[in-house]
Amino acid sequence: MSQFLQATVYGLLQGCIFGLVAVGFSLVWGVMNVVNLAHGAFVLMGAYMAFELNQAVGLDPFLGVLPAAAAMFAIGYLIQRGLVNLVVNAPIFITLLLTFGLELLLVNGMLIVFTADYRSIPTDYAAHSITLPGEVHVPVGRLIAAALAVALTVGLSWFVRRTRTGMAILATGMDRGAARLMGISARHVYALTFGLAAALAGAAGAAVGSVTTFSPADAGRFTLFSFVAAVLGGLGNTYGALLGGLVLGVFQAWGGQLLPGTLVNAVAFGALVVILAVRPQGLAGRAFYASRVEV
Amino acid sequence: MTDVKTDERTTGTPGTRAGAVRALLRGTPENAGLRQAIGWGIGLLVLIGAFGLQTQLYTGQVRTVSTVFMFVGLAAAWNLIGGYTGYACFGQVGFFGLGAYSTAILMVHAHVSFWLSMAVATVIAALFAALVGWPLLRLKGHYFAVATLGVAEALREVVINLPKLTGGGAGITIPTFGPDAPTPWLGNDGFYVLFLILAAVAVAVGGVVAVSRGGYALRGIHQDEDAAAAMGVNTTRAKTLTFAGSAALTGAIGAAYAFQQTTLFPVRPFDVNITVLMVVMVVLGGSGTVAGPVIGAVAVAYGQEWLRQHITTGHALVLGAVIILAVVFMPQGFVNYASDAARTGRLSLLDNVRRYRL
Numbered sequence: 001m002s003q004f005l006q007a008t009v010y011g012l013l014q015g016c017i018f019g020l021v022a023v024g025f026s027l028v029w030g031v032m033n034v035v036n037l038a039h040g041a042f043v044l045m046g047a048y049m050a051f052e053l054n055q056a057v058g059l060d061p062f063l064g065v066l067p068a069a070a071a072m073f074a075i076g077y078l079i080q081r082g083l084v085n086l087v088v089n090a091p092i093f094i095t096l097l098l099t100f101g102l103e104l105l106l107v108n109g110m111l112i113v114f115t116a117d118y119r120s121i122p123t124d125y126a127a128h129s130i131t132l133p134g135e136v137h138v139p140v141g142r143l144i145a146a147a148l149a150v151a152l153t154v155g156l157s158w159f160v161r162r163t164r165t166g167m168a169i170l171a172t173g174m175d176r177g178a179a180r181l182m183g184i185s186a187r188h189v190y191a192l193t194f195g196l197a198a199a200l201a202g203a204a205g206a207a208v209g210s211v212t213t214f215s216p217a218d219a220g221r222f223t224l225f226s227f228v229a230a231v232l233g234g235l236g237n238t239y240g241a242l243l244g245g246l247v248l249g250v251f252q253a254w255g256g257q258l259l260p261g262t263l264v265n266a267v268a269f270g271a272l273v274v275i276l277a278v279r280p281q282g283l284a285g286r287a288f289y290a291s292r293v294e295v
Numbered sequence: 296m297t298d299v300k301t302d303e304r305t306t307g308t309p310g311t312r313a314g315a316v317r318a319l320l321r322g323t324p325e326n327a328g329l330r331q332a333i334g335w336g337i338g339l340l341v342l343i344g345a346f347g348l349q350t351q352l353y354t355g356q357v358r359t360v361s362t363v364f365m366f367v368g369l370a371a372a373w374n375l376i377g378g379y380t381g382y383a384c385f386g387q388v389g390f391f392g393l394g395a396y397s398t399a400i401l402m403v404h405a406h407v408s409f410w411l412s413m414a415v416a417t418v419i420a421a422l423f424a425a426l427v428g429w430p431l432l433r434l435k436g437h438y439f440a441v442a443t444l445g446v447a448e449a450l451r452e453v454v455i456n457l458p459k460l461t462g463g464g465a466g467i468t469i470p471t472f473g474p475d476a477p478t479p480w481l482g483n484d485g486f487y488v489l490f491l492i493l494a495a496v497a498v499a500v501g502g503v504v505a506v507s508r509g510g511y512a513l514r515g516i517h518q519d520e521d522a523a524a525a526m527g528v529n530t531t532r533a534k535t536l537t538f539a540g541s542a543a544l545t546g547a548i549g550a551a552y553a554f555q556q557t558t559l560f561p562v563r564p565f566d567v568n569i570t571v572l573m574v575v576m577v578v579l580g581g582s583g584t585v586a587g588p589v590i591g592a593v594a595v596a597y598g599q600e601w602l603r604q605h606i607t608t609g610h611a612l613v614l615g616a617v618i619i620l621a622v623v624f625m626p627q628g629f630v631n632y633a634s635d636a637a638r639t640g641r642l643s644l645l646d647n648v649r650r651y652r653l
Contacts, residue, residue: 089650
């Protein structure tokens with residue numbers, strides 16, 4: 001029983017990290033209908049920024065979230081404004097290929113600069129754990145990362161619903177033509193959205209770097225997790241990614257306990273396919289976004 | 296009288312040889328039959344040339360060119376579902392791996408000859424595609440892409456977790472000589488011919504689809520599925536059959552790949568990068584055309600090899616930059632760009648950029 005509880009708690013914490021990684025990915029997909037295959041590379045860029053800051057001036061990785069997010073926002077804004085906006089009206093292969101090319105460029109650039117070695121950002125508290133009744137251990141680093149995930153999701157939710165800029169993002173996502181008629185500059189809003197997603201990815205990277213090891217080769221894995229979490233949660237909700245991440249995390253933790261080997265991955269991908277076939281709008285997705293989905 | 300006028304307007308200056316060539320390039324309905332005949336003729340010449348090329352290569356080059364043929368076949372197969380029908384299948388490598396592992400398992404555990412195994416693997420890939428395609432082809436756009444990606448990843452995980460049958464992560468080796476071998480290894484030259492034939496079949500299927508009634512149905516689905524259904528196209532049937540056909544070709548190529556490699560590890564035949572390469576090749580060459588996948592596959596496969604030999608570190612970085620530039624400046628692919636340029640006389644790449652810009 002205690003083992004099961006431990007697995008559940010661990011799965012929830014891991015799920016929050018999945019959600020944190022996926023929230024920006026889901027935002028870009030929902031607003032622009034662009035699947036950003038370079039998202040995992042953005043996460044790693046944030047992780048390496050926090051790592052370098054930690055090495056250079058000893059900055060705590062969870063404080064490193066702020067500079068990483070700010071730098072990634074600028075990079076994301078420029079990439080969208082200068083590159084992705086050029087093909088945003090093209091068929092989906094084109095945007096997929098463009099972001100894949102970007103992923104190759106960024107990941108291999110990081111391989112050259114930082115080598116393929118696995119890194120982690122050491123702190124003296126992240127590996128400590130709080131022991132709850134029932135012999136359940138909660139690592140402090142993961143707890144902070146989970147709190148960050150929830151805080152950023154709530155913050156993003158507030159931002160898109162309560163601020164003018166946020167509502168402009170939502171409106172452009174719903175109907176770009178109408179939004180432009182209302183005086184919204186779609187180019188700028190798209191770039192803002194992409195920058196925001198990159199900033200969230202950078203923040204996720206800094207947090208991930210302090211709780212696990214990372215290397216440039218992990219980019220694809222992060223993108224895949226984002227895919228699964230975004231699809232499970234559904235698009236059109238800022239908390240959809242967190243929900244999807246939590247489901248994925250708990251599912252993996254339970255599966256790891258019950259199933260032999262890595263069969264849990266097979267079941268996870270199988271479940272993803274079944275969910276797509278049965279309820280493509282995801283668990284919390286909105287009907288509007290689902291209308292893009294089915295024939 | 297009116298016929299002559301139409302002729303003049305659509306074919307340019309009649310009577311002169313240059314006018315006739317230009318008319319041919321423009322692709323008017325009148326010369327469609329001639330264009331098709333020329334296309335098949337060029338294809339046949341390239342095929343004969345490829346057989347002739349074999350005598351001029353040394354062993355290492357034969358293997359490299361075989362790999363290029365493999366990718367020509369894969370790209371042509373993906374073009375059926377991705378190019379003509381417009382369904383971005385990102386799990387195509389699943390059928391490749393399924394074909395490869397079906398062949399390996401049949402040859403190792405059942406001692407079936409390679410040729411029979413390849414036939415069975417082709418059928419297995421087609422049936423599996425029809426089975427998963429029937430529910431998943433209701434999805435569109437990115438959702439179909441993710442769902443098929445999930446299928447391929449799930450297949451890989453299943454292969455890893457069935458070690459008794461597939462050898463799991465430790466791999467499976469097909470015996471290629473001695474009394475245990477169901478079929479002796481074909482040799483580098485044998486595989487050159489095999490991959491060339493498979494590629495030719497895949498391209499020829501694309502050629503048949505391009506001009507057949509079914510091909511028009513697929514392009515109708517690509518442009519507007521509701522309209523296609525309203526015109527009487529059974530879209531579910533058309534999509535599922537195309538998906539199965541595309542998977543069958545991919546599975547057959549996977550079978551040949553398995554026997555060529557003799558030892559299979561789950562990572563390589565289910566490598567998602569193989570799918571991405573197929574998409575890159577088709578899109579850069581020109582999706583929904585017969586020659587596009589061939590040109591794209593040869594250019595990308597050869598270019599990759601060239602980069603690998605000339606730039607030791609960071610060849611993938613250059614590949615990424617090339618993909619970005621190609622996608623921005625030629626989003627419709629080389630063949631579509633060339634045929635548009637021949638028709639309208641506009642060569643500017645900036646027109647391409649303006650097309651999809653926000």
